[in-house]
Amino acid sequence: MSVTEKLMAPGQFTVQLDKTIVPNTIINQLDAWGNIVIVPADLNVTEFSDATLLGAASYVGILYALEIGDEENVVLTGQGMVAYLGSSDSTGMPIAETGGPTGVRSYSNETLENVLDTTGTPKGLLRDESGNQGPIRKGTITDTGTNYTGKHYTESALKAIKYVCQEVGAEFKISTTGLLSAGPSSSIFAGHSSNPTSIIVRNQSGEDPNITGLTTTSLVAQYDASEFVNKVELVASKFGYEANYGAATASSNPYKDIFGTALKRTQYISDPQTPNTSRNQRASAYLNELNEIKKTLNVSLQEYDIAGDFEVGDKIFIHDPDIGFVDTEADRVAESRSNLFETIYQGQILNPTKIRILGITWPVKNGYGVFYRKSDGSYIELTDYMLFETGDVQLEIGDVAPSLSESLSFSGYTLDTVGGEDKSVPNTPSSLSQVAGTYTDGNGVSKAFIKLSWTAPTNTDGSVITDGAYYRVRFKAKADSLSNNINDSTGSQVTDYQFQTVTFGTTEFVIYDLSPNTFYEVGVQAVDQSGFTSSFASISSVQTPRDGSAPNKPDTFATIASNPLRVQFIHNLGQAKNDAGSAVSPVVNFTLAKDIDHLNIYASTTSGFDLGYNSTTKKVTNSSFKIGELKATHSHITNGIPTVGYVDLDNATTHYFRCTAVDSSGNESEPSDEQSGNADLVDTAHIANLAVTEAIIGNAAVTNAKIANLAVGTANIQDAAITNAKIDSLNANKITAGTIDANRLDLSGKLSVGAAASDINSNSTTISGGKITAGTLAVTDADISGTLNFNKISSNSINIIRDHIADNAINNSKIEDDAVNENKVASNSLTDASISSLNLSNITVTGSISAARITSGTMSADRISGGTLQGMTISGATISAVGISSVGAISSGGAVTGTSATFSGVVKGTTFQSSTNNSQVGFGTTSVFIRGGGSTNITAGSTNKSHGTWAPSINNLYDLGTTSLKWDDVRATNSTIQTSDINLKDNVVTTDLGLDFINDLTPIEYTWKAFGGGEEDDKTIEPIAGTRTHLGFSAQDIKDKLITHKGDDQNVAIYTESQYADDFDEENDTNEYGLRIGELIPVLTKAIQELSTKVQELTARIEVLEG
Secondary structure (H helix, E strand, C coil), X not given: CEEEEXXXXXXXXXXXXXXXXXXXXXXXXXXXXXXXXXECCCCCHHHCCHHHHHHHCCEEEEEEEEEECCCCEEEEEEEEHHHHCECCCCCECECCCXXXXXXXXXXXXXXXXXXXXXXXXXXXXXXXXXXCECCCEEEEECCCCCCEEEEECCCEHHHXXXXXXXXXXXXXXXXCCCEEEEECHHHHCCCCXXXXXXXXXXXXXXXXXXXEECCEXXXXXXXXXXXXXXXXXXXXXXXXXXXXXXXXXXXXXXXXXXXXXXXXXXXXXXXXXXXXXXXXXXXXXXHHHHCCCEEEEEEEECCCCCCCCCCCCCEEEEEEHHHCECXXXXXXXXXXXXXXXXXXXXXXXXXXXXXXXXXXXEECCECEEEEEECCCCCEEECXXXXXXXXXXXXEEEECCCCCHHHHHCCCECCCCCCCCCCCCCECCXXXXXXXXXXXXXXXXXXXXXXXXXXXXXCECCCCCCCCEEEEEEEEEEEEECCCCECECCCCCECCCCEEEEEECCCCEEEEEEECCCEEEEEEEEEEECCCCECCCEEEEEEEXXXXXXXXXXXXXXXXXXXXXXXXEEEECCCECECCCCCECCCCXXXXXXXXXXEEEEEEECCCCCCCCEECCCCEECCHHHEEEEEECCHHHHHHCCCEEEEEECCCXXXXXXXXXXXXXXXXXXXXXXXXXXXXXXXXXXXXXCCCCCHHHCCCCCCCHHHCXXXXXXXXXXXXXXXXXXXXXXXXXXXXXXXXXXXXXXXCCCCCCXXXXXHHCCCCCCCCCHHHCCCCCCCCCCCCCCCCCCHHHCCCCCXXXXXXXXXXXXXXXXXXXXXXXXXXXXXXXXXXXXXXXXXXXXXXXCCCCCCHHHCCCXXXXXXHCCCCCCCHHHCCCCCCCHHHCCCCCCCCCCCCCCCCCCCCCCCCCCCEEECCCCCCEEEECCCEEEEECCCCCEEXXXXXXXXXXCCCCCCCCCCCCCCCXXXXXXXXXXXXXXXXXXXXXXXXCCCCCCCHHHHHHCCCEEECCCCECCCCCCCCCCCCECCCCCEEECCHHHHHHHHHHHHCCCCCCCCEECCCCCCCCCCCCCCCCCEECHHHHHHHHHHHHHHHXXXXXXXXXXXXXXXX
């Protein structure tokens, strides 16, 4: 995270934002080609105008790229303001927007200011062809006294301006407000014509009233004489009757060869844009730059004030005699100075040398203000989201900029044939021939090439071409090996050519990176310096050879996961055989050849199926087994990414699988070993109960095929939901007895089995037995002729017995033993006279015997066996208190009934029960239970259990536990069910809480403090601190984040408080907070949906990148 500034070059910057806190609304506004503005203090941008902020900025850059990585940062990168003119010689603000001679800007003896900004003809380099101002505008221009003559055409404005400045002895810089100042270096940079204000002294630093001493943490010095030459030969132009040479020779030569002879080194330079009048001047400029020893320093500074210490292009003092950074008499004379450089630093008189700041790299530190400037001049503050940097400032210090080719448009050149003036058009190159072949690129992918050769043409008038610029080579793919047209993504045949250029004078060229086994059209065209072109010499069809080798045998699939209708395949792209054809054990993943294109998948329901591999054609012969393909490229192998795919397959029957590897030439490998599935896709067993909710099932998604037989029970059918139209057939078992009378039956035409229509009609009174299916007729009140077999009488047809048995017809012999029970004896029908003798051992009394039935004084305690007299056997109010002789007379299991009873001492028993509604209070060994009728009860005891359904008396009113009295753990087999009926909900909208909110939350680990314990009247239970680590959230934190995302007036019920008073004092917050964890599930769902959308977008981009 730093800024690098360069002399007359774009430089670069990197700024990082904290991804965990910067909102997406900010990130989404950071568009490319906006500006990053850095000021030396944090300030409120709303208080300043655009012009004021730019003027106060220490740096303004152009945003090129934004990257959101896996780490917790957002990275912004770009270049400085010079990039508006150009990021290179060939990329940037254009000089020529119109082709041909009218696009050339030709200057003749113009001042620097006119060349840069004139509105006449030609327009200045800072303006477009129409004269409109560009992104960089004229600032202060100081004339150098030298005018400029030259032409500029197909180049960036940056290259042209640098060239012009060098020609007239000027330099330039661009301010943070977008203004270009140019002139002699002393007019725009500090320390050139006056003493610098800063000094570097090795191993010495500190404050001094005369000069600023820069504190260094490291200082690396070096020199470089590798570019030394004592002569430059320049071809200033290749136009005209003959080549115009420019030359310059050094006046002195300090270097010797191994034999002591003066060292001779010459640089031959081609610079076609230099006019004839400037040839020697240009050659001298090259010579001066090349034969000078480059002295450079890389310096690290502890402190650097971006607001004013110095800037790129300034000169500073440096004193380091050990490596020659000291002013000498020889230097003074060479530079025609009257005095040595001299300064007083910390009481010492020093003779330092001046050296130039060529580059500065400084960290963006805490305390700076960082802003994004939109194209409309509005600002977005980024300071609060910055990941600031600490570290030293790096200085690049030297005599000249090290990138000579950029600053002087330098290129090495070997002389071509030159001749007379040539304004002719080149002829078509002749004897075009080709040779095609294959090779393997650095990624291991099989590629093809076509080598073209031709004979250099003459001009159309027969003259020799002396102004040849280059050859243009074009090519395009026409068809594959089967003569199928090569189509683009829209399905249209490819018609566009690709082009490459070849230096004129070269008569052969190799086109690389082609597809094997493909037909191409190729051609060559000559282009001269005037832009005139020849026709193309073409070869209409060249077939590149196919790759001769197939991939090695692949390993089996890593995973074959299936369900009844689909199979997933995962392959780790390992080879089971090596290049020698030997088996590999163990198989190493991602070792297949990198020219792989895909895997073919073959399947059969028969084990041992043979694909019939042909090693000559490198194909399987039984391709009918193929069921699909898995895409695989060199990227999978290089980056260690398994290939994954799905095939729709009815897998009810066991299938066996094999695969082959196919390369980009179509060669197919030997098949893999056979295997069957070894895993399951997501099926019913993998889905938890209640995991698929109504919201997950789309409308009309559940069809008949998705409902299992017998899956719809009575509870699933709404009352009155079954209409006549829904009933297909109905048998007698489905009709409640006695619910259909004769009025409901229309038998006409309905008895089809053995009964003709004539058998049953309005005049017929009988149905013969032959017409009734056995077992289908229940006889009640009917006339039956003949004898009635009682086996034919339904057990429920009691009316037949009652109405057809004569009085007194049933005697003792007709009654089976034990056949008469209490249900057969009418109430009050047995009198004393009806009972001759009674054995009480055979009688069980389930009701009661009233006192009237017992002769007074005849029943004493010794007549009642223990446990035989139960509570329900004693009628109310029949045993009075005086009837109980002593404690213990009512034993366990006994009962006392009545309107009231008073006991003293211990009352023993297990159950007290109401005689009217079966309500009970029971006493066990370690528990007491209360039963309010029926089978539901509460048991209170050592295990604190409750049985049956327990519900509040009023719906939606009571809580289980309170803020101060909580349950520790609540255990249940199934989850709790919350009311979620949409009909009970109001103000329903889609939540806007999603991924941003989740990213803001802080998951925590914690243990519980000691709290709880007994109440005031129970001091035996002490509070116990937690010992296990829990995972969760802070309710207060979630409340704060809800306020951030929803506003101060939010009322989201994810958290709870013990009070919600309007005048609540947050500083003395004694509230106890809670969380409804379940209400975070919709937020997590929304976050997953947002992530899913991003994954889909990224997947689509990956698919595009992978072709």
